[in-house]
Amino acid sequence: MTAMLATGGAGFIGSNFILHELAAHPDLRIVNVDALTYAGSLANLASVAQDPRYAFIQADITNQAAMSAVFTQYNPNVVVNFAAESHVDRSIQTPELFAHTNVLGTVTLLEAARQHWTHQDPAHHRFIQISTDEVYGSLPLDRPDLLFTEKSPLAPRSPYAASKASADTFVLSYRDTYGMPVNITRCSNNYGPRQYPEKLIPLTISRALAHQPIPIYGDGSNVRDWIHVHDHCRAIDAIIQNALPGEIYNIGAREEHANISLVTTILDTLSKLTNDPEISPRLIAHVTDRPGHDARYGLDISKIQHDLDWHPQIPFYQGLISTIYGNLGA
Ligand code: NAD
Numbered sequence: 001m002t003a004m005l006a007t008g009g010a011g012f013i014g015s016n017f018i019l020h021e022l023a024a025h026p027d028l029r030i031v032n033v034d035a036l037t038y039a040g041s042l043a044n045l046a047s048v049a050q051d052p053r054y055a056f057i058q059a060d061i062t063n064q065a066a067m068s069a070v071f072t073q074y075n076p077n078v079v080v081n082f083a084a085e086s087h088v089d090r091s092i093q094t095p096e097l098f099a100h101t102n103v104l105g106t107v108t109l110l111e112a113a114r115q116h117w118t119h120q121d122p123a124h125h126r127f128i129q130i131s132t133d134e135v136y137g138s139l140p141l142d143r144p145d146l147l148f149t150e151k152s153p154l155a156p157r158s159p160y161a162a163s164k165a166s167a168d169t170f171v172l173s174y175r176d177t178y179g180m181p182v183n184i185t186r187c188s189n190n191y192g193p194r195q196y197p198e199k200l201i202p203l204t205i206s207r208a209l210a211h212q213p214i215p216i217y218g219d220g221s222n223v224r225d226w227i228h229v230h231d232h233c234r235a236i237d238a239i240i241q242n243a244l245p246g247e248i249y250n251i252g253a254r255e256e257h258a259n260i261s262l263v264t265t266i267l268d269t270l271s272k273l274t275n276d277p278e279i280s281p282r283l284i285a286h287v288t289d290r291p292g293h294d295a296r297y298g299l300d301i302s303k304i305q306h307d308l309d310w311h312p313q314i315p316f317y318q319g320l321i322s323t324i325y326g327n328l329g330a
Contacts, residue, residue, distance in 0.1 A: 004030045005076035007061050008083030010040030012195045013229055020233040022048055029053045031074045035060040044194045061105035071116035079113055080128045087198055088160045095159035102163035110174045127182045129171045134161035138294035147300040150248040157292045181245030188252035188299055192229035193326045204266045205327040208279045218289035220260025223296040227253040228319035231312040238310040252299035253312035269324055
């Protein structure tokens with residue numbers, strides 16, 4: 001039986017992952033450790049709150065004593081570290097918080113795992129670090145042929161991306177120094193149910209429904225590679241089940257869209273669904289571009305496709321429609 005520690009499970013991706021795992025693996029036990037910052041909500045996990053296979057501990061991953069106590073009480077053999085400050089705009093305002101949570105928090109968890117697992121068989125252990133494609137930096141808009149592979153150099157450009165890249169290097173140092181069985185996932189932009197409304201897709205939907213201006217940085221030409229969160233969750237599960245320890249995997253859906261075209265698509269779709277003529281691209285408000293705004297992310301996902309036979313399954317427009325319906329409460 002697997003005992004899993006998922007951190008940040010009350011957030012967007014972590015909650016989707018816990019729901020996915022409990023549904024997919026009847027024998028699994030999961031303890032969710034989350035500090036419940038502004039981004040976390042236990043309402044995301046209300047449907048499993050009474051499941052005897054699930055437990056919740058409110059704690060901060062930077063708290064060494066609390067993490068050690070979790071390992072002692074639950075003896076997890078798989079750790080999936082989602083807990084992070086995750087919003088780039090906020091990282092520009094408070095970079096120290098991002099270094100504290102994303103770097104120190106990861107090191108604290110790694111150290112708790114190392115100390116707890118020292119006299120156990122590493123074949124049964126795995127530490128999965130949920131990283132991001134943003135650690136690779138930015139691709140030029142005029143070179144759509146370029147993609148990041150797992151071998152691309154780390155070149156983060158925002159404090160958020162720098163904190164995630166730094167955490168990645170600590171994870172790799174635990175692999176190389178202590179032989180810890182780790183994997184790192186670097187996923188592109190996620191969308192889907194329960195995403196906090198500061199992020200582009202739910203922000204656009206909620207503002208449009210309220211007929212409020214929808215801010216777009218600069219001319220909106222920045223390109224992001226979008227993946228439905230359920231496809232991301234299946235990829236993490238495939239890594240836990242079948243990946244060799246030590247490997248890094250890019251995860252994406254090869255669905256690149258400029259922000260402006262994504263927002264326009266959402267507005268057109270919402271307008272038709274609600275029959276509301278006030279929802280239109282006229283709501284778009286171009287605002288001063290974010291400092292250091294990455295132009296484009298694009299991921300080569302052939303490694304996970306080839307090694308683990310994982311493939312994205314949710315077509316972008318279909319996933320977007322279901323996300324819009326979810327936000328409408330339909
Ligand atoms: P989120 O902001 O929705 O959730 C983060 C969760 O972590 C929240 O529940 C929060 O309460 C918790 N948390 C924050 N600080 C904590 C601390 N010190 N101790 C314990 N818990 C803490 O984030 P998300 O979008 O679900 O992202 C999850 C992970 O996936 C992050 O590591 C992020 O870097 C990564 N990621 C996100 C995306 C994306 O598009 N959202 C893409 C690639 C990678």
